[in-house]
């Protein structure tokens with residue numbers, strides 16, 4: 001289909017300034033490796049793994065072949081009361097990769113569904129144990145857990161919440177954010193060390209306020225992704241684990257971004273040596289090629305849910321939840337091929353290796369440029385934070401995003417941050433191009 005035959009006014013674009021887009025459409029028609037081809041035949045480097053998805057790079061033949069084969073074998077089967085071989089195999093592989101006794105995989109189709117699924121499991125689990133009064137959730141300021149009402153409620157990005165006020169879940173509180181813009185403006189592959197204990201507030205204010213016995217779960221991203229790549233203080237997640245354990249509160253890690261290699265390990269959970277009770281995943285599990293998400297639960301949670309129904313008749317369903325496409329065979333075939341490819345090409349280790357290369361380049365090229373107030377690199381992702389334009393928050397970063405796009409680099413603007421999170425296959429020259437293009441944009445727009 002020729003670009004000129006396309007009508008541009010029927011698709012309402014997600015998380016996009018649509019009016020601006022209509023004036024200057026940005027349309028991809030092909031992708032290979034690290035690059036997109038645009039409608040006008042230009043190459044654009046995918047500096048963000050297409051929103052943290054495409055770890056192995058675009059158009060990977062083993063994944064494509066697995067999908068094609070699956071389509072010709074079992075295109076789809078319903079997920080309720082029957083299942084398919086690929087879903088079991090994918091669950092087995094994910095459980096084997098997930099730390100400790102995170103062994104029970106509930107599939108869904110996205111990170112948003114994973115957030116809501118994990119919150120529903122938390123409520124159902126506590127009720128199954130006779131603690132149905134545990135119904136408070138604690139998220140974190142500037143957290144992002146997708147756009148369902150559960151995830152949005154524990155999420156803490158104001159713009160995503162402000163329109164939905166009274167419809168957000170009640171009985172949700174938020175930990176304070178994990179960034180000190182003065183002391184930790186520049187972070188280079190280290191966990192920031194804070195003088196202050198950020199979790200004292202949880203212990204001394206939030207939990208006493210609600211009473212810990214009423215709290216179902218704490219939900220956090222190990223590294224805050226969508227807000228603009230903010231790294232938790234040293235020891236923070238371990239201490240969060242200890243506090244949750246002390247009070248019987250479930251700890252849910254949203255690893256939709258950090259899962260499958262971004263920090264050089266399978267999960268952030270491995271990186272930090274902290275095991276949650278539930279781990280949410282999506283995105284890179286299929287290399288982004290087909291939607292798939294899920295929640296990995298501990299044996300303990302699963303057993304409690306089954307045990308509570310010990311005396312119920314065999315036909316009784318234990319958890320009234322699921323999606324038509326839970327464990328879709330084509331998505332699961334894509335996941336199996338993706339996880340095989342990650343292992344065969346040792347791509348998590350490659351992400352771990354290239355992370356410092358990206359971080360070095362970002363700090364060298366951007367620190368000291370006009371309007372740059374922070375640079376944070378950690379794992380294979382890095383952000384530069386710009387001073388907001390007075391009265392126009394986000395505009396400076398949006399302009400830089402547009403400038404980079406027109407010069408062949410896709411960067412992600414998040415508020416006044418610009419974030420790179422390239423595929424794990426990225427090389428040094430590509431990193432130089434990405435970062436150099438961003439530096440030029442920042443200078444040009446100053």
Ligand SMILES: Cc1ncc(COP(=O)(O)O)c(C=O)c1O
Pocket residue numbers: 051109110111112113115144145146147221225226254255256257282283
């Ligand atoms: C940490 C986290 N959780 C959940 C989501 C939502 O995922 P989805 O857009 O697939 O619903 C995202 C998306 O970026 C995310 O970064």
